[in-house]
Amino acid sequence: MPRSKRDKKISLTKTDRKGLAWKQKIIEDIRHCVEKYPNIFVFQVQNMRNNLLKDLRQEWKTNSRFFFGKNRIMQIGLGRTKAEEIEVDLYKLSKRLTGQVGLLFTEKSKKEVLEWAKKYWAVEYARSGFKATETVVLPAGPLEEFTHSIEPHLRSLGMPTKLQKGVVTLYSDYTVCEEGKVLTPEQARILKLIAKPMAKFQLTMKCSWTKESGFELHVEDDINDDEDKTDSGQGDDVEDEEMDQDESDNEEDDDEE
Template sequence: MPRSKRDKKISLTKTDRKGLAWKQKIIEDIRHCVEKYPNIFVFQVQNMRNSLLKDLRQEWKSNSRFFFGKNRIMQIGLGRSKAEEVEVDLHKLSKRLTGQVGLLFTEKSKEEVLEWAQNYWAIEYARSGFKATETVVLPAGPLEEFTHSIEPHLRSLGMPTKLQKGVVTLYSDYTVCEEGKTLTPEQARILKLIAKPMARFQLTIKCSWTKDTGFELHVEDNINDDDDKTDSGQGDEVEDEEMDQDDSDNEDEDD
């Protein structure tokens, strides 16, 4: 049998990876934004969703710029110490770039951004590891919202289902999750299948810096601003691949 033309071996050593040039571009973009925008905010994300962050980027595109990626790279862009900072007190923002956080450069006033962040949220489906906000129990009986073809999948997730005259049916009551308990991957999938969102995508403004008033802390922490040592950026590994993708999308956007 002749060998298929599609049957080709690709060496992974030849695939492109984001290297020094990519990191340097982000650093330069951040420094450019420091000059361009009068206000900078460090925001923390709860229940991160790439699609919602991309929507925000699009919505704020005309007068703002979001960065959400490698914390250490963003720290270098702002300056990790008094000696490195590109503007006075920007190293204080760098110290707070830990965990799932990002930078917002904007022409909008501090008051506008704080009010918007306080009122903005979006409901999303919970992922595994999330603590259930309520107890969800499905009563025995037909599940008419599902087609017969999905019944094996429901069974594989642990649901006591069967086909009865071509209709997916629960043959006993089934507790999907209990309030306060951590969701398993199977439970998270079931909640999505039954259209039961529990998580909130939300942003919290940790601190800000403006060209007029300088640095301001909005969420109390135990970081010593007098200490010239900067956090190593722990927390970068959380959803690392998604964050990297977000940064590459961000760099493709026009200022």
């Protein structure tokens, strides 16, 4: 039988790469924010969750702007060296854009932001690789919070379960995790299923720059600000003309809203 012309395979895994135009726009947005907002902070994220960061963006959108994406692009926006910086000492912020960090541009005062950051946190479910903060043991007996249909899935995760008169039942005590030990993917899934969050989403303000008082370090580090060179954390420098090349950095959450 001849193959139909309508029978075409379409790959759902292919998406357009974010190219040079998108990256240049981020740089322009950052430079515009330097002019617009009086205060800039470099924040570090613990237990990153996209949904919580989006909530913060929504909450702060009237007088602030969050950037969280490629560190090297944000560095270029601020200026990686004294020669490139668009305001005095902004290159010191660039030096600290390493790891899971972002930029906060805001009209709120430095004191207000620092006090908020100390108090703000949100509980979230831990992922694999996270060190358990406590030992969790499930006693033998019925697990009435689960429907009978999920029992095979629980068994596939390593739990000693069976159906007893249509009720999911543990036939022996089961240790989900032990304090201080790294969670496996299976353990992380079980903790989510039993509604046991362990991780804490937090923002730590590493340093700040204000038009009024300039640069200030809030968390001590070993970065030498006298060296007129920015370490991107990637082991290489990125020139403007190279920005259209494919990069393997994490793009799951950028500054576009």
